[in-house]
Amino acid sequence: MMSSASRIVAQTPKQFNKFINLNTRYLATQAAVNVKKHEAKENKESASFTMNIFRGQAQMDQVIPFPKALSQDQSETLQMTISPLEKVFSEINDPVKNDEISDLDEKTRQAFWDLGAFSIQVPEQYGGLGFCNTQYCRLVEIVGSNDLGVGIILGAHQSIGFKGILLYGTPEQKQKYLTRVSNGEYAAFALTEPSFGSDASAVKCRAVKSSDGSHYVLNGSKLWISNGGWANIFTVFAKVPMKNTKTGEIEEKVTAFIVDRAFDGVTSGPPEHKMGIKCSNTAAIYFEDVKVPAENLLGAEGEGFKIAMNILNNGRFGMAAALSGTMQRCIKQAVEHANQRVQFGKKIREFGGIQEKIARMAMLQYVTQSLAYMISGNMDLGSQEYQLEAAISKVFASDSAWWVCDESIQILGGMGYMKDAGLERVMRDLRIFRIFEGTNDILRLFVALTGIQYAGSHLKELQKAFKNPTANLGLIFGEAAKRATKAVGLGPTPSFANLVHPSLAESANMTGKSIETFGQTVEGCLIKYGRGIVDEQFILNRLAQSAIDTYTSAVVLSRASKAMNEKTPTAEHEMVMAKTWCTEAASRTKYNLKVVKSDKYLNTFNQLRQISRNICEAGKCPQQTPLGF
Template identity: 45%
Template sequence: MLRLPRVIPRAAVRAFGTKEVPKLKSAEEASKGVSYSRGLFLGVNNAKLAFPYPKLSDDEISTLQMLVDPVIKTFETIDGRKIDETKTIPEDTMNNLRELGLFGLQIPEDLNGLGLSNTGYARVCEELRDGSIAVTLMAHQSIGLKGILLNGNEEQKQKYLPKLATGEQMAAFVLTEPSSGSDAQSIQTRAVLSEDKTHFILNGGKIWISNGGWAEVMTVFAQTNVDGKDKVTAFIVERGFGGVTSGPPEDKLGIRGSNTCQVFFDNVKIPVENVLGGGPDGKTGGMAGVGHGFKVAMNILNNGRFGIGATSGGNLRHIIKMAAEHATTRKQFGSTLSSFGLIKEKFGHLTLQTYAIESMAYMTTGMIDRGDPFCEIEAAMCKVYGSEALFNGVNEAIQVMGGTGFMKDWPFERYMRDSRILSIFEGTNEILRMLIALSGVKTAGERLSVVGSLFKNPFQDPAAITSEITDRIQKKLNLKKTPLEGVHPNLKASGELLQQRTQEFGEIIETLLRKHGKNIIHEQLQMKRVADAAIHLFAMTATISRASTALSANTPTAAHEQALAQLYAEYASDRVLAELRGIRTQKKKDERLFAIADQVFKEAKYIPSHPTGVNSS
């Protein structure tokens, strides 16, 4: 029986920012004003945002090919092992990177950069084969100077970007403190406006800053007083202002050649015109930007995370090639490793994972480049999926290589150490899963609050209620079997799987909202399941879209891509179902798991006696 929705508690409505009851839109109509992945939380596949797969122009492809080829050749000459052991990137290598234009990939050409799109930037970053160099270059421009590029006014861009584009100066993103990692609002570094109101005085310290010892220009975040309240403000800080010092380089597990250190500020005088952001355009700067630093920080991070996904995909391609060469030549028991089922399984899954993250990353960059509604969820999905797929891929490659892969003569152990950071920086994967889930749930909650209000007072808009009931009945009876526009006929079954899982996902989101209201933010394991289901739905979409485009164009790899998309859709569908089942059934187990963890925290140790009876003193 169709159950009409109960009224959402007013507290839940307030939690999702709804002050007035707008006109009810259908889920399909509501999805048209948001990014593709936000639409998933409404139970909708907005095909117009996902099909056909984004494509570069022929001119862009030609330009990128001319850039990518010399980058590949350059990195073939770089000794990554030496960089790792000496913890230093040679100066001649840095000069080569400058000559290639790799410090200004997205800076406009009239400011000495290459002016690449997000897609172009991601494609070049794929070929940065050494982890230390990749982090150095990406910390410089993906986050370090990105605030000036996104939120800087024209004067700030003209002053700073030309030298940053050529690598004459380096940039750093200076946010993290001992007391604040992912929680940017809790920073303690403070900037106080001078009496004559011409500059701010900055004091405090930051930790784990990539390029922190090398950067001449830094995007720094500090607390400022705004109408008696502390609010974060973003500043462009030059080392040349004085009072800026750096600690010694940190000794790290991986990316050892990159510079990571503490940065200290002692009465640093920052001109008021060096405030970032603010104003109706988000780029005004000056006093208009005071208190808008959190928005600037999130804008920078949300726009950069897709790069980790793309880079992960490029590294997985490289790893598969090396491991496959070994598997097809190494013999055991009279047969090559590649003939064994357990080895085939590893390569099959690695290939599916690589196809998925590539498809996700370049669908996301394509969406951003064409100006789709803000794609922070998609970018976060790329970072989470890519970082975990790469670490798993390196681990599996080492297993295939056996003892050889464990030795420093081969690069796999270094790849493992280097890739471990990816699930930590630019927002831990745990925090990003909460971002994905709660941002999407907010979109669904805004619409659901309107539905609840209308059913509470049906005379407000009886036609809307009738339409909503009809729509729900049709979905329950599965009468809406219209195929997704843009899906190739060969992938019809995959498209239907995507539609079915998306509908079920939308229903479970509504159930969670009704049950928890504003308290849904505290249901972290449920939100993790929501995020993982959403990630796999987006991955299904991206792979089906990419393979559909390949089939329509009859590319040389189309048949192989069809096989990848079909099988990936089936695996991902199973994962989505498992997450939805977990949402329905695992709550009590979650509570028991928490109880065990609380006992461990209380004792601050592993509690059971040793199984031999011989306990530690």
């Protein structure tokens, strides 16, 4: 029977599935002997929850329990810092004035510098506060609830501006530059260029090493750089000609540098006029024959793209934290109005339509806040795999904050549209968050394609195993058993109900079912499209949304379980929000995964594609009015 099975084994996933269907019961029996050996040899496992759901697996190590990252000392230090920060916002910073003058006056700037707000995560030895990610998260949440323009100034400086030095700098670079960025000098992250937006690999800025190796000559320009007109210290990404050690050919690879404005040839353009976040400085930066000392190379030559992505990944949770604060401010204003406004003899809080708005706003804020503290906590506890979760937090937070602000304005009605209410400024400030540091559209594709690549790597292992089935029976039968038992309804749905509070077990089971269906759908897409899946954005976007809904469900279940177990004053409230969120998220996921597999819906997308082509070819909406002219 073994040799017969070996002859049937094919070298494509599609044929493999046929093989499994023919040998279901036999493979399920044989797998018990081999599956443990295969698992012991598996070396491509990830601790990321999101990565694993693309394989239909529930990896809960970084989700449950909800991370507790602060020691008692850290918690006490943080609490002592919160009051002075809130005092600066209440007594010194004026968001309306900042917006009107498109700047931050010197008194306000100095107040934030004196507080240490520009060096929250810089080690104390370099003049910073030395706070961890979770402490940073809490302070940024307060900033976001008060003034997003200030939030961008602070974030562009430390979340990305000098973050590369913090992560990759040599001891000498840290001593030289971190002391400066902690003591009145602004930093900026210079990646975007006029010729590209989301395609960071298309950098045109170029740096050529001198013949004696002492410096690089940098030429090019950067666009829309936050703090660009103020900064003295830049993290700059440019292509460097390098010899390929394998082929001997010269190739240009993106490389990171620390560039000082004091270097000859560094200039900046005038401040950009923006829709929102007006008090933050945004400007173009120009480099003309700038001599950058070799010791200012950040990391190694050719590592620039990796460094840029890691900087962005490392700081994205801060955006979720800030927008969690913004949503709290919007909700508070909407609720104050709903509690006072009387229509038709009732306070508007009594109307079902208003109640639904407020409840959904609250759930979105709860999820966003949970994401921020989940990711920052995991980072503080040593996690190195959070890039998908960080991307999800940015996408979810920026989409949700926009919706919450919009609904707050709707609840206030005409009053909300007035400038004096302040919400129109918040809405203008919010619009950029769905665009910068990776547009939400690109990040959704990033989540989907990264997860699919991880799922596909396992199929590649199987394909290789099929080439020599006799030597790889453990791998083949182990995977066959997993699929075979699912095919006959014996395989367990990924479950973590035992890890959550009993009152949330049903919600955990729903999420587990989503994980199972999600993994099966991803595998089906890989089999159907192969590498061509990268071009199926209609499908990728729905897979990404399913991943977002599934991860956020697991996160709120973890947080609500923590509240229930600790019997906090808001535990019951959190439990209700978690249950409601999981129910609706599971429903959305079921629908999106159905769409991905349905010829009917895929045909609808083909129709949408045709409509788009018609409009683009015409350069406008091509139809005439019903009048015929």
